[in-house]
Structures are given as structure tokens and as C-alpha cells.
Amino acid sequence: MAAHPAGGFYNKEMLIEGIFAAVPTPFYLDERIYFRKLEANMARYSRSLLAGMLVLGSTGEAVMLDECESRDVLRVAAEASAPEKVLIAGIGHESLKTTLALAEAAADSRYDAVLVRTPVYYANQMTAAAVLNYFRSVADHSPLPVLLYNIPRCVPYNIPVELVAELAQHRNIIGIKDSSGSIERIRGLVEATAAAPRRTVTVTPIFEAATARMLAAKSEGDSNFVSAAGLAGGAAVAVAQPVAPIKTRTKEVGFQVLTGAAGNLLESLEAGAAGAVLGFAACAPQACQEVHMAWKDHDKELAKEKQARIAAPSQRIVGQMGINGVKHACDFNGYYGGRGRSPLVPLTALEKSEIEQLLAGIRN
Numbered sequence: 001m002a003a004h005p006a007g008g009f010y011n012k013e014m015l016i017e018g019i020f021a022a023v024p025t026p027f028y029l030d031e032r033i034y035f036r037k038l039e040a041n042m043a044r045y046s047r048s049l050l051a052g053m054l055v056l057g058s059t060g061e062a063v064m065l066d067e068c069e070s071r072d073v074l075r076v077a078a079e080a081s082a083p084e085k086v087l088i089a090g091i092g093h094e095s096l097k098t099t100l101a102l103a104e105a106a107a108d109s110r111y112d113a114v115l116v117r118t119p120v121y122y123a124n125q126m127t128a129a130a131v132l133n134y135f136r137s138v139a140d141h142s143p144l145p146v147l148l149y150n151i152p153r154c155v156p157y158n159i160p161v162e163l164v165a166e167l168a169q170h171r172n173i174i175g176i177k178d179s180s181g182s183i184e185r186i187r188g189l190v191e192a193t194a195a196a197p198r199r200t201v202t203v204t205p206i207f208e209a210a211t212a213r214m215l216a217a218k219s220e221g222d223s224n225f226v227s228a229a230g231l232a233g234g235a236a237v238a239v240a241q242p243v244a245p246i247k248t249r250t251k252e253v254g255f256q257v258l259t260g261a262a263g264n265l266l267e268s269l270e271a272g273a274a275g276a277v278l279g280f281a282a283c284a285p286q287a288c289q290e291v292h293m294a295w296k297d298h299d300k301e302l303a304k305e306k307q308a309r310i311a312a313p314s315q316r317i318v319g320q321m322g323i324n325g326v327k328h329a330c331d332f333n334g335y336y337g338g339r340g341r342s343p344l345v346p347l348t349a350l351e352k353s354e355i356e357q358l359l360a361g362i363r364n
Contacts, residue, residue, distance in 0.1 A: 013199040014112050014145050015209040016175050016256045017274045018051030019289050020088065021281040022059035024327055025073060026336050033069060035076050037336035042080035044335060048285045049293075051209065051275065052086030053077070057115060058154055058179075059279040059318075059326055062090045064341040067098060071105045078109040083213040088277070092117035092149060096134060100141050107143040110212040114142060115177060115277075117149040123156045128163055139172040148176040151260065161188045168196035168255040177277045179260030183267045189257045190272030196255035203251045210248050262288060262314035266307040269295045280314040283329035283337070286364035313358040321351060328352050332359055 023045065026037035045053050055077045056062040056070060065073065074089055081087060089106035091114045093099045103114050116138050118131055139146045148167060152158040158180065167173050178189060202210040259268035262280040265288065269275075281288040287310050294303035317325040324347050327337030332355060339346050347355075 012145060012172065013201045014086070014174060015201040015203055015251065015253060016086065016088070016113060016147065016258065017209070017253075019275055019281055019285070019292050020052050020054050020086070020258075020277040021045055021048075021050055021285050022054045022057045022260075022277055022279045023077065024282055024323070024330060024337060025056070025060045025062075025065065026338050027341060029339070031341050033065075033073060034336070034338065035072070037338070038073065038076055039080040041330075041335050042077050043082075045285065046080075046082035046085050049289045050085065050281065050285050052088065052112070052211075053081065054088040054090060054115060054177075054277050055111075056090035057088075057149075057277065057279075058090075058151060059282055059323065060090060061323060061341060061344075062092070067093075067101065070102055074102070074106055074111070075109050078111060078213070081213070083211060083216075084208070086113075086209045086211055087111045087213070088113050088115050088147065089144075090115045090117075090149075092119075094119045094121050096137055099138055103138070103142040103144060110216060111144060112209070112211050113145045113147055113174065115147045115149045117151060118155050118157045118159065120155045120157070126157050128160070131157070131159065131163060132166065135167050135173065136170060139167075139170045142172060145174040146170075146172055147174065147256075147258075149179075150176060151179040153179070161185065161192050164189055165192040165196075168193040171197065173255075174199065175256030175258060175274070177258045177260050181261040181264065183264055183271055186257060186259055186268045186273055187271040193255035193257065198252050198254055200250050201253055202248050205247050205249060207249075207251055210246070215246060215248075262318065263311050265291050265310070266295060266303050278314075279318040279326050280310060282326055283317070283333050283335065284310065284313075284359065284362045284364055287362045309362065313362060316358060317355055321347065321355070325351070325355060328355050329359055332356050333363060 026034040028034050089111040091099050091102035106114055150159045204210050256274040259273050259276045262278045265276050278288055291306040294306050317329050323340040323344055328347055330337030
């Protein structure tokens with residue numbers, strides 16, 4: 001654990017394991033950010049069994065926000081989240097300068113890791129050398145550990161497996177979110193990065209991640225605490241509240257591969273993935289979590305049953321209907337979704353009805 005110059009805390013080594021929701025960014029009808037709804041959503045995700053949340057990923061419409069809006073979303077989302085939830089900040093922008101500026105903002109808000117995509121506009125100039133230089137430069141200067149982001153359906157570049165293996169040797173690049181949907185690629189990434197440096201991460205006594213906000217809250221206590229001795233003497237003196245130190249232990253982990261596809265979540269876990277960051281978990285976190293829990297319990301039949309339950313709905317809602325599909329699914333399941341920013345086209349009444357039918361047995 002180290003102190004950031006701006007007063008935040010961060011882990012340079014971080015456990016990224018389990019199921020993460022890719023959180024949508026709520027908007028008013030006039031497309032201003034609806035921060036109250038963002039707070040409500042983050043608070044509800046915090047009460048789930050999710051390992052954590054990704055803020056400003058593809059599902060969060062990160063490319064639709066300017067830098068100032070991005071900073072505000074990161075701050076508000078972090079403030080509304082429970083300290084035990086791992087927070088990942090999507091910070092990838094077209095320039096290295098802006099990407100690093102958002103990495104600093106994420107550190108200030110005590111995120112645990114950052115997710116970085118490949119720059120897209122000059123795609124024909126993103127040679128292997130350019131991509132290596134970009135990700136290494138981010139990792140060299142980011143105050144938070146870096147997760148690579150491979151999403152070829154949005155970014156016209158599929159990071160080669162051998163390039164990922166080379167980047168995995170960097171001390172500050174701890175994993176990848178791969179949204180290719182390919183089990184063969186997940187398996188290839190796990191095998192290719194097996195020789196990456198092992199990291200000692202701080203965890204709780206039950207081997208869950210010890211987050212920056214969890215450790216910082218324990219170290220700071222409550223500055224408004226008034227001692228009983230002060231009250232007895234007739235003078236209320238604010239002192240630091242005595243806080244029992246959080247119990248932690250360590251765990252050795254390698255390069256962490258996460259899938260971005262709910263449709264083959266179970267197969268990805270069986271192929272060696274450490275977890276998943278899922279758009280479908282934004283509207284159905286419990287259903288996604290149940291697949292992971294059954295797999296961890298070695299209940300193969302139950303895991304297959306839970307996987308079959310989410311396969312078709314996730315493919316249709318996330319894979320085909322996209323952002324507005326996820327947002328309406330959130331509305332239907334008790335989160336606030338609303339509509340995506342233009343030029344994303346709103347759903348038809350027929351599409352909304354189809355989503356509601358797909359989720360009829362997945363209410364969570």
C-alpha cells in the first residue's frame with residue numbers, strides 16, 4: 001500500500017478475480033449525466049455478491065464523455081461504492097496524455113486498477129511497436145496497476161497473443177480483459193502469460209481483494225469522533241476514532257486474464273480465466289455471479305445450468321442490442337438505465353418487450 005501525492009491510497013499489486021459489472025453511465029433525457037442515479041446504481045451493486053465494478057468501460061459509454069465528465073463520473077461512482085468492492089476505471093483515450101491524466105484522477109478517487117484500450121483513430125498506424133510503446137508508457141507512469149483491454153468489435157485491432165505475453169512482463173501490467181468472445185484466445189492468453197512475473201497481492205483473511213478504499217478507511221478512522229473523556233470534562237474535542245486494524249494476508253498471483261463475454265463465461269473459467277467483466281452483469285449481476293459460484297464449488301452440472309440460463313439473453317441483449325439493450329434491461333431489473341447518448345438509437349417498443357421476456361426468469 002502506498003500514498004498517492006494527492007492523498008489517495010493504492011495497491012501496486014491487485015487481485016482482480018471474480019465477476020465485475022460493467023457499469024452504464026445514466027443520462028437525463030437532455031443527455032446530461034444523471035449523477036443521482038449513478039450513485040443509486042453503485043450503491044445497489046455494492047450490496048450484491050459481485051467482486052467489483054468497472055466504471056467507464058464500453059458499456060459505460062466512455063467514448064461519449066469528455067475528460068471533465070469522465071473525472072466527475074469516476075469520483076461520484078467511487079464515493080457511492082462500498083469499500084470492499086474492487087473498482088476498475090476505464091481510462092483509455094486517443095492520446096497518452098489524456099489517458100495518464102485520467103489514471104491520476106482514478107488514483108485520487110482510490111480506484112484499484114485502470115483498464116486501457118488501444119487507441120483507435122489511427123488504427124492503420126497501430127503497429128506492434130506502436131502498441132507496445134503505448135501500453136508500456138501508460139504502465140510506466142500510471143499510479144495504478146494496468147489491465148489491457150482487447151475489444152476488437154469496437155476497436156479495429158486485435159492485440160496479438162504474443163504481444164500480450166510480452167506486455168505481461170511489465171511489473172505494472174497485471175492482466176487483460178478480453179472481449180473477443182473466443183475461448184481459444186482465452187486459453188491461448190492463459191498459456192502465453194503463464195511465465196509472467198508472479199505478484200504478491202494483499203487480500204483479506206478469506207482471500208478476497210483488499211481494496212484501496214477499504215485499507216484507507218481503516219487507517220484514517222473518523223475524524224469527527226468525540227472522546228468520552230472530552231465529554232465528561234465538559235469540552236467536546238474531536239479526535240481520531242480508534243479503529244481496529246484490518247486483518248490481511250498475502251496471495252501469489254500471476255497475470256490475470258478476464259473474459260468480457262457472458263455467453264461463454266463457464267468455458268472461459270474452465271480455460272483458466274480469473275473472472276469476467278460483463279455488460280450483462282450490469283442488469284443481471286446475481287445470475288452471472290451464480291455461474292462463478294457454482295464453478296468455484298466444483299458443481300459442474302449446476303454451473304452448466306446457470307450458464308445456459310444467461311447464454312441466449314446475454315447474446316441478444318448485450319451482443320446484438322448493445323448499450324440501449326443493456327440500459328433497458330437495467331430499468332427492467334431495478335437499476336436505472338435510461339437511454340444512451342446520441343447517435344445511439346433508442347429501442348423500439350417491440351425490442352423492449354423482447355428484453356423483458358428474455359429476463360422474465362432473471363430478476364435480480
